Amino acid sequence: MNEQWMQFANDIRAMYGKELVPLHEPTFNEKELEYVSDCVKSGWVSSVGSYVTRFEEELAKFVGVKRAVAVVNGTAALHIALKIAGVEANDEVLMPSLTFIATANAVSYLLAIPHFVDVDEETLGVDPRKLNHYLEKVSELRNGVLFNKETNRRIKALIPMHTFGHPCAMDELVTLCEKYHLELVEDAAESLGSYYKGKHTGGFGKVSAMSFNGNKIITTGGGGAILTDNEELADYAKHLTTTAKVPHKVEYVHDEIGYNYRMPNINAALGCAQLEKVDVFIEQKRKLANIYETLLANLDGVQMFKEPIYCQSNYWLQTLTLDESLNRDEVLAFLNENGVMSRPIWQPIHELQMYKTYPKMNLNVTEKFKKVIINIPSTPI
Incomplete structure (x- = not known):
């Protein structure tokens, strides 16, 4: 050099x-210490407490959606977002290969099939025009349901991921999902505070997921959130992520297989202080x-x-x-x-051993970016 x-x-x-x-x-200061100390003094440090509710309400308001459900990490958020959007075992889910592994893993948790698509040079996110041409060749609508003609599996959803915080071409992706009857589930893990034509990312799909890992714009230590404008879906997400326990003063009754994905109150306290800044x-x-x-x-x-x-x-x-x-x-x-x-x-995920045999389109832009993109120090100063 x-x-x-x-x-x-x-x-x-x-x-x-x-x-x-x-x-x-x-980046932390006295406010984080104040809120976390208050949480510790209250004794409510685990899965119940006022900071969880506060964080959910303030996050939803900031993003501009009706509801936010706080969970333990961004992968858990995406897992439940896909589940409540209707993704089932053996469904195919369209997603970029140029993304963090969690995007594909969340699909796999549901025994569904990641189907890798290419990205746009202008956005680093899913290329809607290239994807449209691809779907015209490999898929067909049968009674309003999209199927892969080669595998005969249902293609249920599309996951656009806002890479490094740069928004995807959301107008075109929304139109594409309407054309092909796909559920739009945004992976907004990296894009808190990013806007497409004045609208916050995470507010375009049926449901979306965010992450608050230690390296994100704001952090709850570990943490994530499910975002939606659908009140029923939000209630269902809350139910599933709190072990599907039926509300009762003393009894422990669970009405389906749930998940212990609750964000602890102490993490939410940290998040409330971070969200203020x-x-x-x-x-x-x-x-x-x-x-x-x-x-x-x-x-x-x-x-x-x-x-x-x-x-x-x-x-x-x-x-x-x-x-x-x-x-x-x-x-x-x-x-x-x-x-x-x-x-x-x-x-790129399609190059990883466990995903090499999964369906994919031509990924020439993804493979180009693999060779030429680097990230450099990004802490706010």
Whole structure:
């Protein structure tokens, strides 16, 4: 690597005032300590408590949906979101291969089949035009139900994932789902505070899922949420994630197989404090993107990935795309060796051993991005 890359690494360390700059770490202050301490003093630290209700109400209001159901992590949220959307065993679920493994795993928990589709170069999310052409060839509607002509399995749902906080082309995806009678289940794990044409991500589908892992825009330590405008679905999600226990003062009666996916009150307390600062975090993230764009002006063969048109991204992870003339692994090694933690994009899921035989379309854009995308330090400053 040349002197310009060394200067880039030096500028990042100087910007953060650290010799080793993490990829992303949470930001806490006195408010988190106050709420968590209050929770501990109350004794209500587990699955029941006022902070869970408060977090759910404030999150729903921020996103602009009627209901939020807080759960233990984003994977659990997506698992239940798919279940209440009607995904059943042996159904196929369309989803990007360029996503975190949780998207595919949640489908597999239901004994359903991930069906991998390609992404758009402008959004990093599902390419609606390419998917439409693909479905015209491989699927057919039978009495209002979409089937894969090759496998004869029902194709039940589409999961768009807002990669690194950049919104997908939601208008076209909504239209596509209507055309093919698909349930739209958004994987909004990374996109709290991101908007498509002024509407918050997670509010387009029948149901959606968010994550509040320690590296997300806000964190509850571990945690996630199911979001929906459907009150009945929200009630059912709450029921399923609290072991499907029938309300009763003393009796323990459960009316179906449920899941112990409840978010503990102590985690929700942390989340309430974080949610009060989410607008500040996002403003700082967007400023950081502008700073990086300035720093990159002196580097050849690399550029910032910017928010798609009509979108406002939270810039959760700052993302660089490299020209193919640059060796991704050499760039990653250089940055990490010089105190700037950086990572590649995920290994495309269709290349992982347990998913290699699953149905897929042509994934040339996914396979291109695998070679040229890296993430660099993204903690708000």
